[in-house]
Amino acid sequence: MKLKTALMGAAASLAVVPMAMADGHEGERGRDGQLNIIYWQAPSTLNPYLSGGTKEVESASLVLESLARFDNTGALIPSLAESIPTIENGGISEDLKTITWKLKDGVMWSDGTPVTSEDAIFSWKYCTDENSGCAQASYFDGVENMEAVDAQTVKITFNAPKPFPYTALVGAESPVIQAAQFAECLGARAPECTDANFGPIGTGPFKVDEFKPNDVIQFSANENYREAGKPAFATVLFKGGGDAAAAARSVLETGEFDYAWNLQIDPNLLANMESQGKGTVVTAFGTSVERIHVNQTNPDPALGDERGTVAHPHPFLTDPAIGKALSMAIDRELLVEVGYGAGGQVTCNVLPAPEVYASTANDACKTQDMEGAKKVLADAGWTAGGDGILTKDGNRLSILYQTSTNAVRQDAQALIKQWWNELGVEVELRNIDGSVFFGGDPSSPDTFQKFFADVEMYTNNFAGVDPEAYMANWRCSEIPSPETQWQGANMQRFCSEEYDALVDKLATTAGIDARAAIVKQLNDMLMQSYSIIPLVHRGGVSAHANTLAGVKITDWDSEMWNIADWYRTGN
Template sequence: MKMKTLLMGAIASTAFAPFALADGHEGERGRDGDVKIIYWQAPSILNPFLSGGTKDVESASLIIEPLARYNEKGEMLPFLASEVPTVANGGVSEDLTQITWKLRDDIVWSDGSPFTSADVKFTAEYCMHPEGGCAQGAKFDGVTSVETPDDHTVVVTFNEPKPNPYGPFVGGESPIIQAAQFADCLGAKAPECTDANFGPIGTGPFVVTEFRPNDVITMAANENYREEGKPAFASLTFKGGGDATAAGRSVLETGEFDYAWNLQLAPDVIAKMEEGGKGVAIAGFGPLVERLEMNLTNPSPDLPEGERSTVAHPHPFLSDERVRRALSMAIDRALLTEVGYGKAGEPTCNLVPAPAIYNSDNTECLTQDLDGAKALLDEAGWTDSDGDGVRDKDGVKLSILYQTSTNAVRQDFQALIKDWWQQIGVETELRNLDASVFFGGDPGSPDTFQKFYADVEMYANTFNGTDPQTYLSAYRCGNEPKPDSQWQGENINRFCDPEYDALLDELARTGDIDKRGEIGRKLNDMITKDSMVIVPLVNRARVSAHSNSLGGVVLNVWDSELWNVADWYRKGE
């Protein structure tokens, strides 16, 4: 196969080239004191394999790193690898069934021990363990073996040709963990390894000195970090909790913090904050979609624990595609976008709105149709038989528990959507949960988005890089969170369609870029407009803020926002 068929968007550099210190700011490591970051969704764990929450993935990215990651243009850069493997450089086999990573020979863990291929192989074993639950399992889709011919070589073999072999070990969601530290944490034991999960030994620019879950993390510069003079900061304070408003003010108005993530606020609110003169808001569009997930299983508390929200019990009314479609038709996405995001949002009907080649020509949902929604429910036999304003059928009422994380914009969305649903005869109870808990992944908590003890839930997430294959693979049959996976898994709505899985397999072995785009759009349509198990609302720009005194920040919508924290520095007055 020709190189043009090997798809992953772009590779910025196949050989490693250290980043230059911005604006000539050179000096000793730790020269700039403390840097303060605030994520109003507080991290609850520092292991991305046990949490799909962005807050956990990105805080962990300061400590543990992948073999390669994506820059702000969506181009792949080597990090712990010496180069990005391709067909052209011999790193990817001609038949596309193997990828060989060559590791840098100058990397050590923060405890001073050598970083080797054994750590990479162990990471795969950790995530792929049959008795465990891995939040990033889709990254290893199709992997049959990971071999280590020597200390600096890793060979990944797939079950069929993989034109995009960059799922495992690439991006902030798939970092390398230390084999020695996690050796006793395989399978069902993974959530029990508190010390390792809260304080992973890493290769990144910082090390954990104290972690208080759902509150604050303190870090120090990694004295064994591979680049001389980096990081510029001797310590890092990572504060979690509060809300987006307080986070924005702490950077833009008071200057108390240097970086605030995810300012999910109305645009006029952000503009007013910027008048404080302490910082600047930054924004960039990628595939970050605020959406509704429809639970296809029954979350009723009347079911025994361990059976709620599992495939053994179909949902009493959301299993009806016409109900899901009517709920979508009732929504005014343009108004939601105006209220919540302004120019930092675009109404969308797609789960994958970017890159453009994967953006389906799917605009039907953009027009609100309350009358059409009512007619569809009538046609499906859902009528208000007792005159209480709520439709019912066979003794089942259209009564929805609709949950999301606590956030002003999301609560505005909930209120509007509840009103629209009421107009079509659907009763809605609103529930909002602390983001640290909702996105935390604690298998013992009833309130996580993975456990999904509600009928509908709303959130946004995205994927690393410019290829959505692993993102779409999340909805493969069997990927749903369940008791025997410690409630980890990416198939949140419990969707299962063998035709979808077959199309995923076709995407995995397709190299032609145009054909991949066509298949990707079909997959998107199957879970959105064709079935409405996912109801997209708004394609959100990532909006964050940094202080005027913080240099080196480069917003990245294709990987962790903190991807280049080693290059941050304090500007002179």
């Protein structure tokens, strides 16, 4: 296959379009006063490199930008870059080993200093420092070097041909940060730079005025933002905390807020709120999957500092028969019906979309099979004790099941506990405030990265339409540990040399069909290890006031991707 057509094949489902134009509204910057946003899971940092949580990535995206981003259709559009590099325009080399990005003219940081190629290079060095514990390291997989061609041009060299080179510094999870501000924050010092992490200087439409972790953020319009008349709002109040139902009411019933995120509540209740006529519910399907991670390491507190590390495998959950039985016992259709309605679909994959990458090899999970699950456990040697709880080799099949505090998640926990109890599994439920659970604080024992439980449930997805960086999240090197300050995306501590080799192969494979075949293999390895139990392919469900215009919700990037285009109407 010729290399030029190889790149086009890899990006067959990816549209590249010019920068989206405004919706026709014009006026002075800040003309529409204050915008009130509520994310009921409150952000704990504004540095997305130090958290894998969506709330941190999205709140930071008001300030920090990448070279390019993905719009509400999944199309790649330029952000800090003047255009999207391709082979045809000379931005990508014929051998697919380099991509060259050129910054737009006159882009300034909010402090009035110019953005340069050195900032982009610094961002790469910051995240890939071996002691940094960067949560987004997979976006830089395969990057061998970055160099400044000139002050506005950065050339990225890969260690092998890169059929899909739009990962490093692309999307909300991989932004450009200011080298001057973070210069003293490399490596192990990264989490110590509180001023920078809580108040990053950015290029986006807003700047940080005040940040109260796990509570509220006050933004104001960036006077150095490159587009005249934008943003329309002078200030943004970004409130965190509470719960999804209260957040929905604050937009759809009381009108206190203009935008509410992640409305994971009873679909009938949400419809009743929307019927009040003050707001609109919006949904976007992408790659979000509500899933259960099955801990492959031992979370026993008696292990001290080695708790939850690969030094101590889990005493029984490393047996895939247990995960398989737990999965077979779940009625996913009922979980969708009770908790998601039209905002959810049953899935048996951690990667449900785009369609070309979706495997059908695991579809048996769509039908609950309680008797089959009992047989799997019996065949694996688990027998019921006097109290009905299964035991084997001195181990009692008793698990701690944690998730974030959320009515839908607690309903799902209750149902799943009931099904697992029927198998003879003892289940203790725990829920943790979402601001803490997804916070990434290395000193907290309650984060999803530390995973001090046996199983945990939450949703995750990835930016863009190519899953290469996402599937790399389950490399052995991505396992959170004390050495990485508990950062990393491989929450369940899955580790396979064969899997890692396939990730490497994907990085150098061209052609959409060939890439899809490898992606399906990767997905199937994860699913058949039963270290992840997928439950629901979730749509991103949010709500905005009827007076708020310009919103184009996406699940391919930050929901805030086009906040510079939001404005107030008289409706």
